[in-house]
Amino acid sequence: MSELIQQNSDCAAVRWQLLTGVSALALIANAALPNAAKAEDAGRPTVWVELGGQLDRLNAGSEPFAPDFTSMRPAIFPSSQRYEKPALYGFDEFGKISLEPKGSDWTFTASIRYGRSSVSRHAHQQTHASPIGNSLIPGFYQRKYPRAARFADTTARLEEQHAIVDFQAGKDVGLGLFGRNTSSSINLGIRFAQFIDKSNISLRSNPDWRFQHKYYQYYSYDLSIVMQPYHSNAAGLIAERSFRGVGPSLSWDASAPLAGNPDSGELNFDWGVNAAILFGRQKARTQHHETVRYNDGGNGIFSQGTMVTVYRNIPPARTRSRSVVVPNVGGFAGLSFRYDAAKVSFGYRGDFFFNAMDGGIDARKTYGRNFFGPYASISIGLGG
Numbered sequence: 001m002s003e004l005i006q007q008n009s010d011c012a013a014v015r016w017q018l019l020t021g022v023s024a025l026a027l028i029a030n031a032a033l034p035n036a037a038k039a040e041d042a043g044r045p046t047v048w049v050e051l052g053g054q055l056d057r058l059n060a061g062s063e064p065f066a067p068d069f070t071s072m073r074p075a076i077f078p079s080s081q082r083y084e085k086p087a088l089y090g091f092d093e094f095g096k097i098s099l100e101p102k103g104s105d106w107t108f109t110a111s112i113r114y115g116r117s118s119v120s121r122h123a124h125q126q127t128h129a130s131p132i133g134n135s136l137i138p139g140f141y142q143r144k145y146p147r148a149a150r151f152a153d154t155t156a157r158l159e160e161q162h163a164i165v166d167f168q169a170g171k172d173v174g175l176g177l178f179g180r181n182t183s184s185s186i187n188l189g190i191r192f193a194q195f196i197d198k199s200n201i202s203l204r205s206n207p208d209w210r211f212q213h214k215y216y217q218y219y220s221y222d223l224s225i226v227m228q229p230y231h232s233n234a235a236g237l238i239a240e241r242s243f244r245g246v247g248p249s250l251s252w253d254a255s256a257p258l259a260g261n262p263d264s265g266e267l268n269f270d271w272g273v274n275a276a277i278l279f280g281r282q283k284a285r286t287q288h289h290e291t292v293r294y295n296d297g298g299n300g301i302f303s304q305g306t307m308v309t310v311y312r313n314i315p316p317a318r319t320r321s322r323s324v325v326v327p328n329v330g331g332f333a334g335l336s337f338r339y340d341a342a343k344v345s346f347g348y349r350g351d352f353f354f355n356a357m358d359g360g361i362d363a364r365k366t367y368g369r370n371f372f373g374p375y376a377s378i379s380i381g382l383g384g
Helices: 002-032 068-072
Strands: 047-060 089-099 106-126 132-137 140-144 151-172 183-206 212-218 221-227 230-261 265-295 308-313 318-339 342-358 366-382
Touching: 047 106, 047 342, 068 183, 068 230, 068 265, 089 366, 106 183, 151 230, 183 265, 183 318, 183 342, 230 318, 230 342, 265 342
Parallel strands: none
Antiparallel strands: 047 089, 047 366, 089 106, 106 151, 132 140, 132 221, 151 183, 183 230, 212 221, 230 265, 265 308, 265 318, 318 342, 342 366
16 A cells, blocks of 8 residues: 555656646746737737636446345345445546747647545444343243344445646637637647545444244243344455556637627637547555354353354455556536636536446456536636
C-alpha cells in the first residue's frame, strides 16, 4: 500500500508541475508577444483563466462481494450488496488556462479536473426472540431465554478519486460556420487520466438462530427440552484498484450567440464533443476471507453446545497488473454569458471511459468509469 501511496504522490506532483509550467509559459508568452496586431485585436484578452465545479453522477461498478454463506441470509433482511455500492454522487473541481495569441486563430490550453467521493455504511438487522417454556422436571416449567439472536451486520467503506489532465492546441476552423459570429474550434492534444478505488467491507451474521425443542418420554411424562443451535458467519474484503493512462485526444468546441452583442454582453449557446485513446496500466489488489462456525445447542440441559469451525477460507492476496487501451468519449452543452473580459458558464457534461478498471475479486473483470452531471464555471480574461 505504501508503494501505491508513493505513486499517487509522485503522479500528483508531476501533474501540478506540468500545469504550473504551462501556466507560467502562457504568461511569459503573453508578455513577450509582438504588438504588430494590437490595432486589430485591441481589448481582446490573450489569457483566460477558468475555475469551476461539477456535480457528478458516478458510475463506478465492481464485482459484488458475496461469500457463500450469504445464501443463508433470512429473507426478512435485505441483501448486504445494497450497502456495498459506491457513492452515487461526487463533486469535481476543475481549472483551465487558455492562451489566445493576438493576430492568430490558434488557442493553447492546459486544464486539470479532480474529484473524489467516499461513503461509509453500517447496517445492523436483528430479530428479538421472546423466552419460551422449558420442561426439565415433570410438572415443572421454567422460562428459557435466548442466548443469541438472528442478525445480519454489514460495514462498508468505499472511496473513489479521479484526475484528468489535458494539454491541447486548437484552431478556429469555422468562424461564422453556423451563423454570424459563431466560432468552431478543432483541438488536438494529450490527455492523462487516473482513477483510484478503495473498498473495505466486513460482513457478520447469525442467520438461523432458533429455539429447537427436543422431546423426551419420562414414564408417563412428556419433557420438552429447549436447545439453541445457530451459525456464526464472518467475512471481509479489502481491495485497491487503479488505472493510469495517457494518450492522444481530439475535441471540437463550438459557440453560437443567442442574444446581445460583444460590446454590451452576449448570451451564447456552447457545445462540444471529445474523444481520446488512453494507453496505460490497470492494477488490482484484493484480499478476502470467510469463516463459518456452528453450535448445535448441545443437549439443552448440561451442555449448551460448542462452537465448531465448519468452513474457513483465507486465500492469499491477489495482485493483478495489465497494460490496457481505454477508449474515452464525452461531450457537453450549455449556456454562457460573456462581457468584455469575463464569462460565466453553466451546462451539462459527461465523460465515459470504457473498461478502465479491473473490478474483479478473484479474477479480472472490467468495468467502465463514467462521470456526468451539471457544471458551472467563471472565466477571467487577462491581457489585451
